[in-house]
Amino acid sequence: LKEKDILVLPLDLADTSSHDIATKTVLQEFGRIDILVNNGGIVHASLFENTNLDVFKVLIEVNYFGTVSLTKCVLPHMMERKQGKIVVMNSLVGIVPNPLCSGYIASKFALRGFVGALRTELFDYPGIRLSTICPGHVHSNIFQNFITGEFTKTRLPEIPLFMMETSRCVQLILVSLANDLEEVWIANQPVLLRAYVWQYVPFRDWTSRMLWKIYIESSRYNMVC
DSSP states (O other): OOGGGOOOOOOOTTOGGGHHHHHHHHHHHHSOOOEEEEOOOOOBOSOGGGOOHHHHHHHIIIIIIHHHHHHHHHHHHHHHHTOEEEEEEOOGGGTSOOTTOHHHHHHHHHHHHHHHHHHHHTTTOTTEEEEEEEEOSBSSGGGGOOBOTTSOBOOOOSSOOOOBOHHHHHHHHHHHHHTTOSEEEEOOTTHHHHHHHHHHOTTHHHHHHHHHHHHHHHHHHHHHO
């Protein structure tokens, strides 16, 4: 790539009024948009009972409405060309719920439903591909910027997260996109195994409750310390 092939635009996902302007700027610079990767998001770590309602609003605005807004800006251009790729970075917690992040999980469940519904509406546009990527725990700055129920930073509960290296996750994402996979789950073991157990094995509640108890007890201990 050369410098003329790169354009960096600051973007606030919560400011949906800026998304159309950014889309038009990219189209003016390059003439087309081949792929949209919705990768921005924030996360919180707090029990539902301790979480301010404003936290839920921000999580939905950024994680859900931000993606919907950008997709709505870019999609008409792709429909006109009858080709393109839209990628939504979801999360394994959009498949398998965990305690301490009910607002974040709600936004991810909403994204999964949105992509599924949009895919049915684009059946006349086989050249437009939608992909939902659901990573588990990955080394990233998102874990340094958790917010609590009152918009203050918190530290992660001291429990094993089996984080995947960022480079490995990126490699798997690129492979999935090259093969036009509709939904991909990416995680180290035993996180990935737990996701399959939750999805397909009837005794999933029993296996998950033990982990949920560890999460909640560890969180309450950290709040006291």
